[in-house]
Amino acid sequence: MAQLTIVANIVANEDKIELVKAELIKLIDITRAEDGCINYDLHQDNTNPAHFMFYENWETRELWQTHMGNTHLAEYMAATEGAVTSFTLNEMTKIG
Template sequence: MDQLIIVARIEAFPEHAEFVKQELLKLVEPSRQDPGSVQYQLHQDNSNPALFFFYEVWENEVLFQEHMQTTHLNNYIAVTEGKIKDFSMNELAVIS
């Protein structure tokens, strides 16, 4: 099975940007320890401090789906409810 690449885009409401940033940072280390995590990086947009991106590489889809059910991810979802303006996630394949 091929690796799965994920790019997640998270835009916080401006007044909640710092709170969301701190909560996203809390996800990094536990997620890096999740089975199947190859790479897990958080990025912040240079011109919009409320815009964040995760670049993730997972061994496979099954292990990524297990990550999506973890306590740390569910806690993040709960505490940031109402603070996220927009969210999107893309699954990518390496073509070159």
């Protein structure tokens, strides 16, 4: 099975940027230790600090799906409920 790349874009409410950022940062170390995680890198837009992006690579889609069902993601969702304006996720395959 091909490696899976995930690009997740999270836009926080203007008054909740620091809350969302802190909660996203909490996900990094625990996710990097998960089976199948190749990289899990958080970025913040230089001109729009409310926009965050995770760039992730996983050994397989199945291992990524296991990650998506983990407790720490549910805890993030609960902690940031009502604080995120938009969330988009793209599953991608490297072609070059």
